[in-house]
Amino acid sequence: MESTPRANRLAIAFFGRRNVSKSSLINALTGQEVSLISDVPGSTADPVSKSMELLPIGPITVIDTAGLDDEGELGAQKVRRAKTILNQADLAVLVCDASNPDKSWEAEWLKTMPSRGGRVLVVENKADLAAGSAAQGDWLPVSVPRVRVSAASGEGLELFKDALVALAAQSPAEPSLIAGLFPRNSLFMLVTPQDPQAPKGRLILPQVQVIRDILDHGGLVSMADFADLESQIKSLARRPDLVIVDAQVFGRVAKIIPEDWPITAFSIIMARAKGDLHPLAEGARHIDRLKPGAKVLIAEACTHHAMKNDIARERIPKLLTEKVGGPLNFEVLAGNDFADDLSSCDLIVCCGGCMITRGHFMARMKKAMEARVPMTNFGLTLAHLNGYLDRAMAVFKNDGSA
Ligand SMILES: Nc1nc2c(ncn2[C@@H]2O[C@H](COP(=O)(O)OP(=O)(O)OP(=O)(O)O)[C@@H](O)[C@H]2O)c(=O)[nH]1
Ligand SMILES: [Mg+2]
Known part of the structure; x- marks a missing residue:
C-alpha cells in the first residue's frame, strides 16, 4: 500500500x-x-x-x-x-x-x-x-x-x-486514461524502446498504467520495442485502433506506420489525465506567438537534484529560445506552488505533474487561467516543438471531457 x-x-x-x-x-x-x-x-x-x-x-x-x-x-x-x-x-x-x-x-x-x-x-x-x-x-x-x-x-x-x-x-470515478474512449476489443499497439535509459527489468509507471487501463476496458494490447517495429507490424492480424508511443520515437514511428493509423504519445495521455488537455495544447501552440524577451515561468511540482541536460533548466529553455529566435526571460520554480502574482508571465510551462494529484494540477491551471496566462506542460511543449502535437491530439478531437 x-x-x-x-x-x-x-x-x-x-x-x-x-x-x-x-x-x-x-x-x-x-x-x-x-x-x-x-x-x-x-x-x-x-x-x-x-x-x-x-x-x-x-x-x-x-x-x-x-x-x-x-x-x-x-x-x-x-x-x-x-x-x-x-x-x-x-x-x-x-x-x-x-x-x-x-x-x-x-x-x-x-x-x-x-x-x-x-x-x-x-x-x-x-x-x-x-x-x-x-x-x-x-x-x-x-x-x-x-x-x-x-x-x-x-x-x-x-x-x-x-x-x-x-x-x-461520491467522488467522480477516475476518468479512463485512454481506453475508455474506445469500444471493447479495441486493439492498442504500444511502442516503447527499452533502451539503456529505460529502467532495468521493468516498465515505467505511465506504461504500466496505460496497459492496466486497456485491460480494465476490455481492450487488447500489443507491445513492441522500436528496433524491429517494421517487420513486427506486418504480423498484426488487424490495424490497431490506436498506436501509443514513447515521445522520443514519435517521429520515427509515425514514418513507419501507415498515415491513417491513429497515433498518440504516452506524454499526451498523461497530460490529459492530470489536467484539461485542450487548454494545455493551446498553451503549447502559444509558443508560436512568443517574442524575444517574453517571460516564461517553468514550474516543476517537486524538488529534485538537477542533472546535466535537465529538462526544466536546460532542454526546454534551449528549445524555446531556438524556436523564438532570441533570448527569453526564464524563471524556474521547483516545489509546491506558483507565485501569487502570475500577471507578468507570458507563458507557464509545467512539468508533467507525476508526483501531484489531478486536483493539485487543476488548481494550478485555474490560477493560470485567472491570471490569463497560457499554460502548458513539458510533454506538450516537446510535442509542439518537434512538430507532432496536432497528429498526436487528433484522437482526442471529439473528447469533450479532456
Ligand atoms: N476534551 C477533549 N479535548 C480534546 C479532544 N481532542 C483534542 N482535544 C484537546 O484539544 C486541544 C487542541 O488539540 P489539537 O489537536 O492540538 O488542535 P489543533 O486544531 O490541531 O490545533 P492547532 O494545530 O493549534 O490549530 C488539545 O489540548 C487536545 O488535547 C477531545 O475529543 N476532547
Ligand atoms: Mg494542530
Whole structure:
C-alpha cells in the first residue's frame, strides 16, 4: 500500500480554526502520533501528510493544516500554506469544537466551499465536553454531512470513518486514461524502446498504467520495442485502433506506420489525465506567438537534484529560445506552488505533474487561467516543438471531457 504513488491517492485535508482538535482527530483516525497536539493555539505550522489505507476506499493521504484563523505575520504564512493544501485536496474535513456554540466562522467558511466542488464533511469534535447539549445544526446547510466525535474517548470515530467513505464514494470515478474512449476489443499497439535509459527489468509507471487501463476496458494490447517495429507490424492480424508511443520515437514511428493509423504519445495521455488537455495544447501552440524577451515561468511540482541536460533548466529553455529566435526571460520554480502574482508571465510551462494529484494540477491551471496566462506542460511543449502535437491530439478531437 505504501508503494501507491501519492499522486494516485485520495487527498483529504483537515482544516478549521486553531485548537479545535484537527491534529487530535488525525492522530485518532490513523492510530498514530502523526501531529503534535497541544492546548496552545497554533501548534501545527506546516502541513503534515500521512498515508494510510481507509477500507474500502483504499490508499488515502490525510493532511493536517494550521488553523485558518491564525494571526500575525507568521500566522498569515501558515494560513497561506493551509489554503494551498485545501485548494488541492480531493475532500475537506472541516473540524470544529462541539462545545463551542459559536459556529459563525465555520458557517462563513462553508459558503466558499461550493466554488471548489463543495466536497466537505463537518466533524464536531470534543463531544465529551458537549455531553448533554444537543448538536445545533442551524448554521449548517443540510446538504453537508456532519458527525459528532470525541478523539479523546473514541466515541463516534467509526461513524466518522463511515462518513468519510461515503463522501469519497461520491467522488467522480477516475476518468479512463485512454481506453475508455474506445469500444471493447479495441486493439492498442504500444511502442516503447527499452533502451539503456529505460529502467532495468521493468516498465515505467505511465506504461504500466496505460496497459492496466486497456485491460480494465476490455481492450487488447500489443507491445513492441522500436528496433524491429517494421517487420513486427506486418504480423498484426488487424490495424490497431490506436498506436501509443514513447515521445522520443514519435517521429520515427509515425514514418513507419501507415498515415491513417491513429497515433498518440504516452506524454499526451498523461497530460490529459492530470489536467484539461485542450487548454494545455493551446498553451503549447502559444509558443508560436512568443517574442524575444517574453517571460516564461517553468514550474516543476517537486524538488529534485538537477542533472546535466535537465529538462526544466536546460532542454526546454534551449528549445524555446531556438524556436523564438532570441533570448527569453526564464524563471524556474521547483516545489509546491506558483507565485501569487502570475500577471507578468507570458507563458507557464509545467512539468508533467507525476508526483501531484489531478486536483493539485487543476488548481494550478485555474490560477493560470485567472491570471490569463497560457499554460502548458513539458510533454506538450516537446510535442509542439518537434512538430507532432496536432497528429498526436487528433484522437482526442471529439473528447469533450479532456
Ligand atoms: N476534551 C477533549 N479535548 C480534546 C479532544 N481532542 C483534542 N482535544 C484537546 O484539544 C486541544 C487542541 O488539540 P489539537 O489537536 O492540538 O488542535 P489543533 O486544531 O490541531 O490545533 P492547532 O494545530 O493549534 O490549530 C488539545 O489540548 C487536545 O488535547 C477531545 O475529543 N476532547
Ligand atoms: Mg494542530
